[in-house]
Amino acid sequence: MKPSTISNTVKTNLLIIGGATILVALFFVSLFVGKFPLSLNEMLAGNQMHIKVFLTLRLSRAFVGVLGGFALGVAGFVYQTVFRNPLASPDIIGVASGASAGAALGILLLSGTFMVTACSFGGAVVAVLLALALASIDRTGKKSTVVLAGIAVHSLMQTVLMFLKLSADPERQLASIEYWIMGSLNGINSHIIGPNSIICVICLVALVLLHRQTLLLSADEGEARMLGVNVSVWRLVLLMISTVTVACIVSMTGLISFVGLIAPHCARKITGNNNIKTMLLGGIIGGCLLCGADILARSVASTELPVSIFTSLIGAPFLVVLLVRGRDRL
Amino acid sequence: MSLLSAKGISAGYGNRTVINDISFDIEAGELVGIVGSNGCGKTTLLKSVCNNLAHSGSCVIDDITVEKSSAKDIAAVCSYIPQKSGINIDISVLDVVLMGYNPHLGFLEYPNKDMKEKAMNVLQQVGLSGFEDRNFLSLSEGQKQLCVLARAIVSDCKVFLMDEPESALDFSVRYKILDFLKEMLEVNKKSALVTLHDISLALNYCDKLLLVNNGTVEAIAEPKKDDLSSLEEKLGKLFGKVSLREVADSKGKKSLVMIRES
Numbered sequence: 001m002k003p004s005t006i007s008n009t010v011k012t013n014l015l016i017i018g019g020a021t022i023l024v025a026l027f028f029v030s031l032f033v034g035k036f037p038l039s040l041n042e043m044l045a046g047n048q049m050h051i052k053v054f055l056t057l058r059l060s061r062a063f064v065g066v067l068g069g070f071a072l073g074v075a076g077f078v079y080q081t082v083f084r085n086p087l088a089s090p091d092i093i094g095v096a097s098g099a100s101a102g103a104a105l106g107i108l109l110l111s112g113t114f115m116v117t118a119c120s121f122g123g124a125v126v127a128v129l130l131a132l133a134l135a136s137i138d139r140t141g142k143k144s145t146v147v148l149a150g151i152a153v154h155s156l157m158q159t160v161l162m163f164l165k166l167s168a169d170p171e172r173q174l175a176s177i178e179y180w181i182m183g184s185l186n187g188i189n190s191h192i193i194g195p196n197s198i199i200c201v202i203c204l205v206a207l208v209l210l211h212r213q214t215l216l217l218s219a220d221e222g223e224a225r226m227l228g229v230n231v232s233v234w235r236l237v238l239l240m241i242s243t244v245t246v247a248c249i250v251s252m253t254g255l256i257s258f259v260g261l262i263a264p265h266c267a268r269k270i271t272g273n274n275n276i277k278t279m280l281l282g283g284i285i286g287g288c289l290l291c292g293a294d295i296l297a298r299s300v301a302s303t304e305l306p307v308s309i310f311t312s313l314i315g316a317p318f319l320v321v322l323l324v325r326g327r328d329r330l
Numbered sequence: 331m332s333l334l335s336a337k338g339i340s341a342g343y344g345n346r347t348v349i350n351d352i353s354f355d356i357e358a359g360e361l362v363g364i365v366g367s368n369g370c371g372k373t374t375l376l377k378s379v380c381n382n383l384a385h386s387g388s389c390v391i392d393d394i395t396v397e398k399s400s401a402k403d404i405a406a407v408c409s410y411i412p413q414k415s416g417i418n419i420d421i422s423v424l425d426v427v428l429m430g431y432n433p434h435l436g437f438l439e440y441p442n443k444d445m446k447e448k449a450m451n452v453l454q455q456v457g458l459s460g461f462e463d464r465n466f467l468s469l470s471e472g473q474k475q476l477c478v479l480a481r482a483i484v485s486d487c488k489v490f491l492m493d494e495p496e497s498a499l500d501f502s503v504r505y506k507i508l509d510f511l512k513e514m515l516e517v518n519k520k521s522a523l524v525t526l527h528d529i530s531l532a533l534n535y536c537d538k539l540l541l542v543n544n545g546t547v548e549a550i551a552e553p554k555k556d557d558l559s560s561l562e563e564k565l566g567k568l569f570g571k572v573s574l575r576e577v578a579d580s581k582g583k584k585s586l587v588m589i590r591e592s
Contacts, residue, residue: 004394008463021402079431084416084418212432215421215429216432217413226404226409227430227432227433228405268419268420272465273420273422273425274425
């Protein structure tokens with residue numbers, strides 16, 4: 001191996017270790033930020049209130065902040081690589097709006113967190129399938145086709161959402177829908193995170209194990225096929241796993257903007273590569289972003305703010321800079 | 331026995347037929363060129379042969395009928411090197427080359443240390459030593475083509491299908507690469523089917539030339555066996571009246587040069 005390879009490998013490894021350290025630090029900070037002044041001494045002294053808040057609310061919330069950001073970063077990495085488009089993300093290709101419409105349907109017609117989560121998941125899957133079906137109509141293989149299909153699906157899902165909002169009871173259901181859409185980790189508690197977290201972790205493990213297949217799809221369709229890849233099958237498998245990953249998170253938190261877009265971008269800009277380490281670094285950056293944004297959402301104002309305000313505040317300028325500089329080709 | 335045998339290949343796009351009823355064989359160790367004007371169907375033929383484009387007829391590569399085989403089985407016997415790689419996302423040169431091992435790996439398997447070392451050696455052979463850690467997107471078009479060639483070489487398949495490999499390479503590199511390819515084919519008893527625009531390269535490197543015109547093979551020329559007048563007659567069907575001259579370099583190595591008659 002050449003010295004340059006070693007130094008770059010070491011550099012990337014150090015970045016992963018550094019990022020993971022920051023993520024762990026943010027996790028611990030997140031445990032002690034919030035309206036209720038949680039004290040370590042009180043917990044050690046056996047104060048039941050403090051222990052209950054810690055175990056039921058704070059631990060779950062900090063865990064979902066880390067896991068959710070990591071999952072959105074990794075899923076964004078897969079979306080961008082599979083679609084061969086640096087602007088592809090769960091937000092842009094309509095998955096997130098599909099999840100919103102699904103959640104709204106769940107809030108209107110069914111009851112219980114589990115059903116809302118299940119409907120949100122179903123909405124996300126329908127959206128990605130619709131986007132793929134629309135994109136397959138154009139056989140030229142243009143890179144912009146999927147994004148355009150995603151925009152169409154996004155608009156369609158927004159229309160469905162609007163219709164559902166109009167049908168909602170303004171006092172109760174509409175507020176729930178709006179709150180869900182704003183995206184917050186406020187409602188997270190230990191009673192609801194179990195199944196979603198387990199499925200999400202399984203999907204993440206699968207995505208990490210299948211990263212070689214993801215990488216092969218970064219070649220165009222014909223080229224990937226000639227490398228021995230069953231393109232349509234693997235594209236569907238990887239997108240479905242990514243969609244399930246995203247659906248697991250957004251069905252618990254509501255919409256989280258920009259994390260899935262900018263986290264893998266940052267990772268690629270830092271490593272100059274698109275391999276497994278870039279995927280992991282994208283996940284770590286996503287985790288830091290969501291966990292950090294959640295800490296700010298809980299601490300900058302007297303009332304808690306939606307977490308997407310802070311992920312968007314960081315994400316939107318980044319996207320503008322990206323487009324203006326034109327480094328990434330559409 | 332032929333390493334590649336194509337029988338009655340016809341293909342096109344939509345309702346437009348681009349190539350019609352083309353048949354040919356390639357023996358082990360042979361470098362076969364496809365020559366013809368722009369739009370005559372060279373790339374269409376190349377894509378059909380490896381089943382990368384819907385077609386009628388049949389093609390057998392190393393005992394595998396491509397029309398009945400999976401993408402992975404086809405990739406294990408033939409490597410396609412496109413005119414331009416479609417990779418458009420940041421990825422290291424080494425990772426691009428390692429993609430070539432995919433036909434030999436299970437879906438949860440990864441390239442091992444030996445494979446990585448071989449990939450580094452092949453990068454050195456194609457003149458990209460020290461580039462393994464570079465971003466593929468930062469390479470020139472010629473370097474990208476060399477990187478994709480390295481990917482094809484590590485896949486260790488029997489037949490190479492190359493679409494205008496010389497198009498993005500400068501004068502000296504195209505000769506170097508074709509010398510390297512020719513030697514590799516002869517030593518390892520592999521074959522290559524190559525579309526070429528540069529007729530001098532085609533005449534001096536290829537064992538056989540498929541002269542394609544309007545989607546059909548007008549003639550098959552064998553530059554090392556056919557006499558000059560016969561070659562001129564065959565090439566004339568594609569390019570009009572032409573003359574061939576044999577010229578020697580300072581070391582006495584002879585090459586054929588084609589001149590268009592006024």
